[in-house]
Amino acid sequence: MTKLLEWVFGVSVIGAAWALVTFDLLNLRLPVAYKEVAWPMPVYLLVVFGCYSLATVGYRVATFNDCEEASKELQDQIKEAKEDLRKKGLKM
Amino acid sequence: MLSIFLTATGADQAVGMGLVGFSLLLFTYYTIWVIILPFVDSDHVAHQYFLQREYSVILPGIAALILLLSVGTFIGVVTWKNRKPKKVD
Numbered sequence: 005m006t007k008l009l010e011w012v013f014g015v016s017v018i019g020a021a022w023a024l025v026t027f028d029l030l031n032l033r034l035p036v037a038y039k040e041v042a043w044p045m046p047v048y049l050l051v052v053f054g055c056y057s058l059a060t061v062g063y064r065v066a067t068f069n070d071c072e073e074a075s076k077e078l079q080d081q082i083k084e085a086k087e088d089l090r091k092k093g094l095k096m
Numbered sequence: 097m098l099s100i101f102l103t104a105t106g107a108d109q110a111v112g113m114g115l116v117g118f119s120l121l122l123f124t125y126y127t128i129w130v131i132i133l134p135f136v137d138s139d140h141v142a143h144q145y146f147l148q149r150e151y152s153v154i155l156p157g158i159a160a161l162i163l164l165l166s167v168g169t170f171i172g173v174v175t176w177k178n179r180k181p182k183k184v185d
Contacts, residue, residue, distance in 0.1 A: 040134035040149065047153045048130045050160075052123060059119040066112025070105060 022046070126152070 025042040129146050136142055
């Protein structure tokens with residue numbers, strides 16, 4: 005089974021379970037609180053995923069170390085490349 | 097190649113940890129709203145700090161819409177700026 009089929013299958017199973025609780029398809033008569041928690045679930049999972057992504061990006065921005073030497077080396081290389089291209093006739 | 101590594105500078109750290117803090121706050125508030133509140137008695141004082149349940153789906157929906165519109169507008173503006181007139185042979 006391909007990965008796509010696995011994911012589609014998994015999502016369908018979870019989606020069916022969610023629809024069952026939200027729309028009461030089997031007339032299970034669950035407590036009201038359970039239905040209240042279930043129906044925003046897709047939006048809730050999206051928001052949680054968004055929060056996790058934002059936190060990961062923020063944390064990695066905060067802990068990314070400066071590399072002074074590499075920065076200087078890169079800027080020298082850019083200068084060199086510009087000079088070289090200018091000599092060969094490319095207008096900057 | 098040996099490099100001396102310094103930690104991230106002030107502004108980077110501030111913005112980064114700000115993002116982390118904001119997403120933690122958002123996660124906590126939203127989790128209490130969606131998952132915890134239905135199990136809390138309706139006369140508990142906590143309910144007054146949260147909007148009605150419908151808004152817990154509508155507000156993220158509006159936010160997603162605004163995000164999509166912003167991205168689409170940005171792409172449109174950049175594409176428009178970069179259009180080149182056709183060459184005449």
